[in-house]
Amino acid sequence: MSHHHSASSLSPSAAAVNQDSVIDSLISAEPHHSxxxxxxxxxxxxxxxxxxxxxxxxxxxxxxxxxxxxxxxxxxxxxxxxxxxxxxxxxxxxxxxxxxxxxxxxxxxxxxxxxxxxxxxxxxxxxxxxxxxxxxxxxxxxxxxxxxxLNWRLRSVTPFDFLHYFIFNLPQSSSFNHQSFLWVCSDLIVKTLRVIDFLGFRPSVIAAAAVISAAGEGVVIPESYYAKVNKEMVRSCHRLMEEYLVDTCPWGNNGVRKLRRSDEPPASPDGVLDAAACVSCGSCSDDGVLVPATFSGYQDK
Structure with a gap:
């Protein structure tokens, strides 16, 4: 769900209030798009x-x-x-x-x-x-x-609707390459699709956890960061990301987190029930991305 605002016409305080109302509206809409x-x-x-x-x-x-x-x-x-x-x-x-x-x-x-x-x-x-x-x-x-x-609700609320909000709410002392940081956050969010346990978290929680994970251990997250989300849910989602999606060698050359390759399924029996099953059925593309081994359908090639 994309939202565009004319920040130039708003004072800083008015812009903050406007952003809060948009985030509140998105959070209220989450259950209808999940x-x-x-x-x-x-x-x-x-x-x-x-x-x-x-x-x-x-x-x-x-x-x-x-x-x-x-x-x-x-x-x-x-x-x-x-x-x-x-x-x-x-x-x-x-x-x-x-x-x-x-x-x-x-x-x-x-x-x-x-x-x-x-x-x-x-x-x-x-x-x-x-x-x-x-x-x-x-x-x-x-x-x-x-x-x-889907009741024609195709303009779904996703973690990307909340990404800039949580990045903005990181401590101002945080220093990183913005484009690289945004890419790592986005890649983390997409990688959650491979692990079914992330279905237990709302999009806003996934976005908040992705930003924390991308920021790394050196960034102290203030309590105000959790104003719109459940802190314990964010921590739980963050732990899941750290365990399944983030490489054990965490820092790349750009000062942002290094993620697992797409062909490295996580090891938990609960989090990757499906990934393990898919590995056992055995078909990978040349670039290592897991793809379905067999499909059935109407027209056999």
């Missing part, structure tokens, strides 16, 4: 086919990298995917892999249309040599079903 709280529990209990979901997320991220799309596009695609699966009207048993592949393509296509200046055609979008390819009319029907189940 899967329900029981969705993560259903994944852990395998009520939702967790391996198929991980295959789908891996494909979305691989396609996202293939087209060099914006970070927000990946978040939107997976957000649509999870919100759709979490609805009571949807029941995918996982036996027919083509259902999940079709859903992946539809969600990725919708996200690209929402965020990218030029979205590829539905035929060109189906990269990574999937076993089955869907006709454009089939994908369009799936897109319509997704939009209906």
């Amino acid at each position: 899967p329900p709280p029981d969705y993560l529990r259903r994944l852990h209990r395998r009520h939702v086919h967790v391996t198929r979901r991980q295959d789908s997320v891996n494909w979305i991220l691989h396609a996202h990298a293939h087209f060099s799309f914006r970070p927000l596009t990946a978040l939107l695609a997976v957000n649509y995917f999870d919100r759709f699966l979490s609805t009571a009207a949807v029941s995918f048993d996982g036996d027919n892999g083509w259902e999940f592949q079709l859903l992946s393509v539809a969600c990725f296509s919708l996200a690209a249309k929402m965020e990218e200046p030029e979205a590829p055609s539905l035929s060109d979008l189906q990269v990574s040599e999937p076993r089955f390819v869907f006709e454009p009319k089939t994908v369009r029907r799936m897109e319509l079903w997704v939009m209906e189940q």
Whole structure:
């Protein structure tokens, strides 16, 4: 959800009040743009086919990298995917892999249309040599079903809506290359998509934790930083990032955190139920990014 403001017409105090009201509005909207709280529990209990979901997320991220799309596009695609699966009207048993592949393509296509200046055609979008390819009319029907189940709420609230707010609220003494810092924060946020336990945190909490993680241990976070979020939830999310997403050799040449490569799945049995399953089914691209080993669908290539 993008918001643009004319800061030049506001005094510093008025701008701060205006920013606070925008953040409050976004936080209030978060539950309407996220899967329900029981969705993560259903994944852990395998009520939702967790391996198929991980295959789908891996494909979305691989396609996202293939087209060099914006970070927000990946978040939107997976957000649509999870919100759709979490609805009571949807029941995918996982036996027919083509259902999940079709859903992946539809969600990725919708996200690209929402965020990218030029979205590829539905035929060109189906990269990574999937076993089955869907006709454009089939994908369009799936897109319509997704939009209906999401109540047409495609302009989702994501961690990126809160990123600048939390960066601004870091101690003023913090010194780092802004562009490099922003890139590390963005990359951390995208990498959370691979670990299902991050579904237990709201977008604002993920953004707050990503900024803390990117800033590193040398930055003392003031209490005021947590004015809009639950401090313990942010700390819990931060610990998850440190354990699963941040390299053990934490500092790169630019003075910002060094992240794990995308092909290094975290080691926790809870946090990476899916990543472990995906590694066992065995298919990686040449650049090491995990991609689905097999997909089913309408049209066998």
